[in-house]
Amino acid sequence: MIIGMPAAVLEVIAEPTRRRILDAVRGGERSVGELVEIVGMHQPGVSRHLKVLRTAGLVDVRRDAQRRLYRLRPEPLMELDAWLEPYRAEWAGKLYSLERHLHRTATPVTTAVATTVTTTTSKEPR
Amino acid sequence: MIIGMPAAVLEVIAEPTRRRILDAVRGGERSVGELVEIVGMHQPGVSRHLKVLRTAGLVDVRRDAQRRLYRLRPEPLMELDAWLEPYRAEWAGKLYSLERHLHRTATPVTTAVATTVTTTTSKEPR
DNA sequence: GACATATATATGTGCAAGTGGATATTGGAC
């Protein structure tokens, strides 16, 4: 069985806020209230993102009285991991260094949330 | 040095056409002409996507007479691979089955080449 | 039952950005 491409997952985790949420629920359940505080957004907004994450199967909900507790569901990420496999074969054995790459591409990480496409690597062909 | 999140890479590979291109250049160089045929799009369009891929460092160009030969540059994907690491810890050891997940989410893979988002997986929130 | 809490959902608005199509132009290589 050939695994196509995790289109849905990619689109979902391409959104910074949703990655923040994923990060937050990784390693433990979080209530919506907590998440609202963490991502610093209005509750309806957070709930919208949570719905997207739910639909993509990236999180799971559990009810606890009035609260809803969210936790990570890793399967879609496993799928992404699997998609990466043939590419992994590309760099396996060859002399690519992630270290070096990350240095060249070095991003001012902390503030990088808002940035979209930084003018990083390119040696424009012309 | 904290590795944030490969925002750029994700946004870039979230686009289906660009994934097609990546797939095409993986494992061998391709000329723009070939890529145009493969993705079935006008040359300017393909060139636009190639520029995005170049900027993100996902491909490399080489000149061959009048043609430009593109090939994969795996580093950004390695970065993505690294970003996945802490999540990998989530499913490691635990009893998650990718197999089972892929069955539930089952996509009609074989025909999925031309298709963008097959109707199976997506229950778009709208 | 009345009420507060936590969350989901709905609706409307504004806005920015991405995408494809089409076409024209440019520049280098032969």
Add this chain to the structure above:
DNA sequence: GTCCAATATCCACTTGCACATATATATGTC
């Protein structure tokens, strides 16, 4: 001059996102 490809515009369309506000629903408390 011809070929290949990059770039530049312009256009139309769609989509995603945030914000604000209102409402619905379930639960827990008094």
